[in-house]
Amino acid sequence: MLLRIFIGSTDKVDHKVLCESIVFKAKEAGLKGATVLKGILGFGASSVIHSYKFWEVTEKVPTLIEIVDDEEKILSFYETIRPTLELMQYGCLVTTERLNVLLYKSGQKRMFDS
Amino acid sequence: MLLRIFIGSTDKVDHKVLCESIVFKAKEAGLKGATVLKGILGFGASSVIHSYKFWEVTEKVPTLIEIVDDEEKILSFYETIRPTLELMQYGCLVTTERLNVLLYKSGQKRMFDS
Protein backbone atom coordinates (compact mmCIF):
# COMPACT_ATOMS: atom_id res chain seq x y z
CA MET A 1 0.00 0.00 0.00
CA LEU A 2 1.12 3.51 -0.81
CA LEU A 3 0.50 6.28 1.71
CA ARG A 4 0.67 9.82 0.39
CA ILE A 5 0.60 12.87 2.64
CA PHE A 6 0.20 16.31 1.06
CA ILE A 7 1.30 19.12 3.37
CA GLY A 8 3.04 22.47 3.13
CA SER A 9 6.81 22.67 3.22
CA THR A 10 6.79 25.16 6.08
CA ASP A 11 4.18 23.47 8.24
CA LYS A 12 5.56 22.93 11.70
CA VAL A 13 4.57 21.00 14.78
CA ASP A 14 6.21 21.62 18.14
CA HIS A 15 8.75 23.86 16.38
CA LYS A 16 9.87 21.01 14.14
CA VAL A 17 9.36 20.87 10.39
CA LEU A 18 6.38 18.58 9.91
CA CYS A 19 7.69 16.62 6.93
CA GLU A 20 10.97 15.85 8.66
CA SER A 21 9.09 14.83 11.77
CA ILE A 22 6.92 12.40 9.78
CA VAL A 23 9.91 10.86 8.00
CA PHE A 24 11.69 10.35 11.32
CA LYS A 25 8.61 8.70 12.80
CA ALA A 26 8.29 6.47 9.72
CA LYS A 27 11.88 5.39 10.22
CA GLU A 28 11.30 4.73 13.91
CA ALA A 29 8.19 2.72 13.05
CA GLY A 30 10.37 0.50 10.89
CA LEU A 31 8.60 1.28 7.64
CA LYS A 32 10.26 0.21 4.41
CA GLY A 33 11.03 3.67 3.13
CA ALA A 34 9.86 7.22 2.72
CA THR A 35 10.38 9.79 0.01
CA VAL A 36 9.63 13.50 0.24
CA LEU A 37 8.91 15.33 -3.01
CA LYS A 38 8.77 19.10 -3.15
CA GLY A 39 6.29 20.77 -5.42
CA ILE A 40 6.70 24.06 -7.19
CA LEU A 41 3.12 25.25 -7.12
CA GLY A 42 -0.24 24.30 -5.74
CA PHE A 43 -3.12 25.02 -3.47
CA GLY A 44 -4.72 23.10 -0.66
CA ALA A 45 -7.86 22.75 1.35
CA SER A 46 -8.33 26.32 2.39
CA SER A 47 -5.98 28.23 0.16
CA VAL A 48 -7.07 31.39 -1.53
CA ILE A 49 -5.24 32.40 -4.65
CA HIS A 50 -4.23 36.02 -4.44
CA SER A 51 -3.17 37.80 -7.55
CA TYR A 52 0.58 37.74 -8.06
CA LYS A 53 1.15 36.62 -4.57
CA PHE A 54 0.37 33.09 -5.55
CA TRP A 55 3.17 32.96 -8.07
CA GLU A 56 5.71 34.73 -5.95
CA VAL A 57 8.67 32.72 -4.89
CA THR A 58 7.95 31.94 -1.29
CA GLU A 59 9.36 29.26 0.90
CA LYS A 60 5.99 27.66 1.24
CA VAL A 61 5.36 25.06 -1.42
CA PRO A 62 3.31 21.88 -1.46
CA THR A 63 5.20 18.86 -0.21
CA LEU A 64 4.31 15.24 -0.82
CA ILE A 65 5.49 12.43 1.44
CA GLU A 66 5.23 8.93 -0.03
CA ILE A 67 5.55 5.85 2.12
CA VAL A 68 5.26 2.29 0.84
CA ASP A 69 4.64 -0.72 3.09
CA ASP A 70 2.07 -3.37 3.99
CA GLU A 71 -1.46 -2.13 4.56
CA GLU A 72 -1.40 -3.06 8.23
CA LYS A 73 1.84 -1.21 8.91
CA ILE A 74 0.75 1.83 6.92
CA LEU A 75 -2.58 2.17 8.71
CA SER A 76 -0.99 1.59 12.10
CA PHE A 77 1.62 4.26 11.30
CA TYR A 78 -1.07 6.64 10.12
CA GLU A 79 -2.85 6.31 13.47
CA THR A 80 0.31 7.49 15.22
CA ILE A 81 0.57 10.65 13.14
CA ARG A 82 -3.16 11.36 12.74
CA PRO A 83 -3.52 13.33 15.99
CA THR A 84 -0.68 15.60 14.91
CA LEU A 85 -2.20 16.18 11.47
CA GLU A 86 -5.67 16.78 12.90
CA LEU A 87 -4.49 19.26 15.50
CA MET A 88 -2.45 21.31 13.05
CA GLN A 89 -3.75 24.66 11.98
CA TYR A 90 -2.81 23.82 8.43
CA GLY A 91 -4.77 21.88 5.87
CA CYS A 92 -3.55 18.54 4.63
CA LEU A 93 -4.59 15.61 2.51
CA VAL A 94 -3.79 11.97 3.20
CA THR A 95 -4.53 9.23 0.67
CA THR A 96 -3.80 5.54 0.23
CA GLU A 97 -3.51 3.45 -2.92
CA ARG A 98 -3.04 -0.23 -3.49
CA LEU A 99 -0.03 -1.26 -5.52
CA ASN A 100 2.13 -4.25 -6.30
CA VAL A 101 5.70 -4.41 -5.15
CA LEU A 102 7.88 -5.96 -7.87
CA LEU A 103 11.16 -5.53 -6.04
CA TYR A 104 12.21 -4.43 -2.58
CA LYS A 105 15.91 -4.74 -2.12
CA SER A 106 18.11 -3.82 0.80
CA GLY A 107 21.35 -2.19 -0.19
CA GLN A 108 24.71 -2.96 1.34
CA LYS A 109 25.06 0.74 1.82
CA ARG A 110 22.64 3.19 3.25
CA MET A 111 20.40 4.42 0.50
CA PHE A 112 19.34 8.01 0.78
CA ASP A 113 21.59 9.45 3.43
CA SER A 114 25.24 9.49 2.45
CA MET B 1 -9.81 9.88 -7.61
CA LEU B 2 -6.35 11.12 -8.49
CA LEU B 3 -5.85 12.99 -11.75
CA ARG B 4 -2.30 13.23 -13.02
CA ILE B 5 -1.27 15.41 -15.95
CA PHE B 6 2.21 15.04 -17.40
CA ILE B 7 3.27 18.04 -19.47
CA GLY B 8 6.42 20.04 -20.16
CA SER B 9 7.40 22.89 -17.87
CA THR B 10 7.64 25.34 -20.74
CA ASP B 11 4.44 24.38 -22.54
CA LYS B 12 2.31 27.43 -23.05
CA VAL B 13 -1.23 28.15 -24.11
CA ASP B 14 -2.35 31.66 -25.05
CA HIS B 15 0.99 33.01 -23.84
CA LYS B 16 0.38 31.60 -20.37
CA VAL B 17 2.37 28.82 -18.78
CA LEU B 18 0.18 25.74 -19.12
CA CYS B 19 0.74 24.28 -15.68
CA GLU B 20 -0.12 27.57 -13.97
CA SER B 21 -3.18 27.88 -16.15
CA ILE B 22 -4.38 24.41 -15.17
CA VAL B 23 -3.83 25.04 -11.45
CA PHE B 24 -5.79 28.30 -11.68
CA LYS B 25 -8.63 26.54 -13.44
CA ALA B 26 -8.62 23.79 -10.83
CA LYS B 27 -8.92 26.43 -8.13
CA GLU B 28 -11.75 28.15 -9.98
CA ALA B 29 -13.52 24.83 -10.39
CA GLY B 30 -13.45 24.44 -6.62
CA LEU B 31 -11.33 21.32 -6.61
CA LYS B 32 -9.86 20.19 -3.30
CA GLY B 33 -6.25 20.86 -4.15
CA ALA B 34 -3.54 20.68 -6.75
CA THR B 35 0.16 20.03 -6.55
CA VAL B 36 2.73 20.62 -9.27
CA LEU B 37 5.89 18.51 -9.18
CA LYS B 38 8.85 19.31 -11.38
CA GLY B 39 10.90 16.51 -12.82
CA ILE B 40 14.59 16.57 -13.57
CA LEU B 41 14.63 14.32 -16.60
CA GLY B 42 12.30 12.50 -18.92
CA PHE B 43 10.84 12.06 -22.33
CA GLY B 44 7.34 12.17 -23.66
CA ALA B 45 5.15 11.05 -26.47
CA SER B 46 7.20 12.32 -29.36
CA SER B 47 10.53 13.15 -27.83
CA VAL B 48 13.71 12.09 -29.49
CA ILE B 49 16.76 11.75 -27.32
CA HIS B 50 19.70 13.54 -28.88
CA SER B 51 23.17 12.82 -27.67
CA TYR B 52 24.29 15.21 -24.93
CA LYS B 53 21.54 17.62 -25.65
CA PHE B 54 19.16 15.48 -23.67
CA TRP B 55 21.21 15.84 -20.52
CA GLU B 56 21.93 19.50 -20.91
CA VAL B 57 20.39 21.77 -18.38
CA THR B 58 17.49 23.29 -20.23
CA GLU B 59 14.46 25.00 -18.91
CA LYS B 60 12.22 22.34 -20.30
CA VAL B 61 11.65 19.52 -17.88
CA PRO B 62 8.74 17.16 -17.33
CA THR B 63 6.10 18.52 -15.02
CA LEU B 64 3.46 16.54 -13.19
CA ILE B 65 0.23 18.07 -11.94
CA GLU B 66 -1.67 16.05 -9.34
CA ILE B 67 -5.26 16.81 -8.44
CA VAL B 68 -7.31 14.85 -5.92
CA ASP B 69 -11.11 15.03 -5.73
CA ASP B 70 -14.28 13.03 -6.32
CA GLU B 71 -14.48 11.14 -9.60
CA GLU B 72 -17.36 13.27 -10.86
CA LYS B 73 -15.57 16.55 -10.18
CA ILE B 74 -12.31 15.30 -11.64
CA LEU B 75 -13.87 14.11 -14.88
CA SER B 76 -15.93 17.26 -15.20
CA PHE B 77 -12.81 19.37 -14.66
CA TYR B 78 -10.91 17.29 -17.18
CA GLU B 79 -13.54 18.03 -19.82
CA THR B 80 -12.93 21.76 -19.32
CA ILE B 81 -9.19 21.47 -19.92
CA ARG B 82 -9.29 18.70 -22.55
CA PRO B 83 -9.76 21.02 -25.55
CA THR B 84 -6.70 22.99 -24.47
CA LEU B 85 -4.58 19.88 -24.08
CA GLU B 86 -5.78 18.42 -27.38
CA LEU B 87 -5.10 21.60 -29.34
CA MET B 88 -1.61 22.06 -27.98
CA GLN B 89 1.31 21.32 -30.21
CA TYR B 90 2.98 19.52 -27.34
CA GLY B 91 2.52 15.96 -26.21
CA CYS B 92 0.96 15.18 -22.89
CA LEU B 93 -0.31 12.29 -20.81
CA VAL B 94 -3.35 12.33 -18.54
CA THR B 95 -4.14 9.47 -16.18
CA THR B 96 -6.55 8.74 -13.36
CA GLU B 97 -6.25 6.40 -10.40
CA ARG B 98 -8.64 5.41 -7.69
CA LEU B 99 -7.54 6.02 -4.13
CA ASN B 100 -8.87 6.30 -0.62
CA VAL B 101 -8.83 9.58 1.23
CA LEU B 102 -7.91 9.03 4.87
CA LEU B 103 -7.90 12.69 5.82
CA TYR B 104 -8.85 15.93 4.13
CA LYS B 105 -8.51 18.83 6.46
CA SER B 106 -9.00 22.52 5.88
CA GLY B 107 -6.41 24.71 7.49
CA GLN B 108 -7.11 27.92 9.33
CA LYS B 109 -4.48 29.47 7.16
CA ARG B 110 -4.02 29.23 3.48
CA MET B 111 -1.94 26.20 2.72
CA PHE B 112 0.45 26.59 -0.18
CA ASP B 113 0.46 30.31 -0.85
CA SER B 114 1.88 32.35 1.96
Place this chain on the structure above:
Amino acid sequence: MLLRIFIGSTDKVDHKVLCESIVFKAKEAGLKGATVLKGILGFGASSVIHSYKFWEVTEKVPTLIEIVDDEEKILSFYETIRPTLELMQYGCLVTTERLNVLLYKSGQKRMFDS
Protein backbone atom coordinates in the same frame (compact mmCIF):
# COMPACT_ATOMS: atom_id res chain seq x y z
CA MET C 1 0.01 0.55 -15.84
CA LEU C 2 2.30 2.83 -13.87
CA LEU C 3 5.80 1.63 -13.01
CA ARG C 4 7.56 3.46 -10.22
CA ILE C 5 11.22 2.93 -9.36
CA PHE C 6 12.60 4.45 -6.15
CA ILE C 7 16.39 4.70 -6.18
CA GLY C 8 19.07 7.08 -4.98
CA SER C 9 20.15 10.00 -7.12
CA THR C 10 23.80 9.02 -6.96
CA ASP C 11 23.37 5.29 -7.56
CA LYS C 12 25.55 4.22 -10.46
CA VAL C 13 25.89 1.16 -12.61
CA ASP C 14 28.91 0.67 -14.89
CA HIS C 15 29.99 4.24 -14.11
CA LYS C 16 26.71 5.63 -15.43
CA VAL C 17 24.07 7.34 -13.34
CA LEU C 18 21.40 4.71 -12.79
CA CYS C 19 18.35 6.92 -13.30
CA GLU C 20 19.69 8.24 -16.61
CA SER C 21 20.51 4.73 -17.69
CA ILE C 22 16.97 3.55 -16.94
CA VAL C 23 15.39 6.47 -18.80
CA PHE C 24 17.58 5.78 -21.84
CA LYS C 25 16.59 2.12 -21.78
CA ALA C 26 12.93 3.06 -21.49
CA LYS C 27 13.32 5.24 -24.55
CA GLU C 28 15.08 2.47 -26.46
CA ALA C 29 12.33 0.05 -25.47
CA GLY C 30 9.82 2.40 -27.09
CA LEU C 31 7.88 3.12 -23.92
CA LYS C 32 5.41 5.99 -23.96
CA GLY C 33 7.28 8.26 -21.62
CA ALA C 34 9.32 8.52 -18.46
CA THR C 35 9.56 11.17 -15.78
CA VAL C 36 12.22 11.46 -13.11
CA LEU C 37 11.28 13.25 -9.89
CA LYS C 38 13.89 14.23 -7.35
CA GLY C 39 13.08 14.06 -3.69
CA ILE C 40 14.43 16.28 -0.96
CA LEU C 41 14.50 13.79 1.88
CA GLY C 42 13.91 10.15 2.57
CA PHE C 43 15.25 6.81 3.58
CA GLY C 44 15.28 3.44 1.93
CA ALA C 45 15.59 -0.23 2.54
CA SER C 46 18.80 -0.24 4.52
CA SER C 47 19.27 3.36 5.44
CA VAL C 48 20.28 4.30 8.93
CA ILE C 49 19.44 7.78 10.05
CA HIS C 50 22.47 9.37 11.62
CA SER C 51 22.02 12.43 13.72
CA TYR C 52 22.44 15.63 11.73
CA LYS C 53 24.05 13.85 8.86
CA PHE C 54 20.66 12.83 7.60
CA TRP C 55 19.55 16.39 7.19
CA GLU C 56 22.75 17.69 5.72
CA VAL C 57 22.61 18.83 2.17
CA THR C 58 24.22 15.99 0.28
CA GLU C 59 24.02 15.10 -3.34
CA LYS C 60 22.30 11.86 -2.52
CA VAL C 61 18.55 12.20 -2.44
CA PRO C 62 15.74 9.80 -3.20
CA THR C 63 14.79 9.71 -6.85
CA LEU C 64 11.56 8.43 -8.32
CA ILE C 65 11.25 7.28 -11.93
CA GLU C 66 7.70 7.01 -13.26
CA ILE C 67 6.92 5.18 -16.49
CA VAL C 68 3.44 4.75 -17.93
CA ASP C 69 2.56 2.18 -20.58
CA ASP C 70 0.62 -1.04 -21.18
CA GLU C 71 1.06 -3.77 -18.58
CA GLU C 72 2.76 -6.08 -21.04
CA LYS C 73 5.32 -3.50 -22.12
CA ILE C 74 5.98 -2.37 -18.57
CA LEU C 75 6.61 -5.89 -17.27
CA SER C 76 8.74 -6.76 -20.27
CA PHE C 77 10.78 -3.58 -19.73
CA TYR C 78 11.12 -4.35 -16.05
CA GLU C 79 12.63 -7.74 -16.87
CA THR C 80 15.35 -5.99 -18.87
CA ILE C 81 16.38 -3.75 -15.99
CA ARG C 82 15.77 -6.21 -13.15
CA PRO C 83 19.23 -7.84 -13.29
CA THR C 84 20.83 -4.41 -12.99
CA LEU C 85 18.69 -3.45 -10.02
CA GLU C 86 19.24 -6.80 -8.30
CA LEU C 87 23.01 -6.71 -8.73
CA MET C 88 23.37 -3.18 -7.41
CA GLN C 89 24.83 -2.69 -3.99
CA TYR C 90 22.13 -0.13 -3.31
CA GLY C 91 18.62 -0.70 -2.12
CA CYS C 92 15.66 0.08 -4.32
CA LEU C 93 11.92 -0.28 -4.50
CA VAL C 94 9.89 -1.03 -7.61
CA THR C 95 6.09 -0.87 -7.65
CA THR C 96 3.30 -1.03 -10.20
CA GLU C 97 -0.19 0.47 -10.13
CA ARG C 98 -3.13 0.18 -12.46
CA LEU C 99 -4.47 3.39 -13.88
CA ASN C 100 -6.66 4.73 -16.66
CA VAL C 101 -5.19 6.80 -19.44
CA LEU C 102 -7.55 9.63 -20.36
CA LEU C 103 -5.29 11.22 -22.93
CA TYR C 104 -2.01 10.30 -24.56
CA LYS C 105 -1.05 12.78 -27.16
CA SER C 106 2.02 13.05 -29.33
CA GLY C 107 3.35 16.54 -29.73
CA GLN C 108 4.54 18.02 -32.98
CA LYS C 109 7.66 18.99 -31.13
CA ARG C 110 9.77 16.94 -28.87
CA MET C 111 8.39 17.19 -25.38
CA PHE C 112 10.94 17.16 -22.61
CA ASP C 113 14.23 17.70 -24.38
CA SER C 114 14.47 21.03 -26.10
